Amino acid sequence: MWKPVPGVSYDDIPTSRPPPPTTEQQILGERRPSGWVLQKLDGRSGPGRDVFHAVDCEEAPAGARKLTLGQVLDVAEHPGTRLCSLRGAGSIATKVL
Incomplete structure (x- = not known):
């Protein structure tokens, strides 16, 4: 059993369980932020x-x-522009480009 800490407010602590993940969330998993940056x-x-x-x-x-x-499409037209393969920029780009 837990014991409250004296002087600490627990007003912002949720008292119910979060809803279960949707089927889509279960299949896709946690989403990464989308987009690209240029080096x-x-x-x-x-x-x-x-x-x-x-x-x-x-x-x-x-x-x-x-x-x-x-901007991505403009820069992608330049010969020699590469996609980093470390975090899947290529797989993200092929879905859009």
């Missing part, structure tokens, strides 16, 4: 110098701005 190698843009990363990729540049779909 410009050598600090410049150009052929062979850009890498798309999924937003939650550990190799994505810190503080990188999430790109809109239009």
Whole structure:
């Protein structure tokens, strides 16, 4: 049996169980954040110098701005632009591109 801690408020603690996951949630599992960020190698843009990363990729540049779909499509047209394979940017991109 649990014992309350003196001076601690438990008003915001839920007292009921969360609803069970939907069938879709059970099949798909926890969703990752969607979107891409761009890493410009050598600090410049150009052929062979850009890498798309999924937003939650550990190799994505810190503080990188999430790109809109239009920006992604524009940059993807440049020869040599690559997709990072670490966090599945390629698998996400093939669903959209």
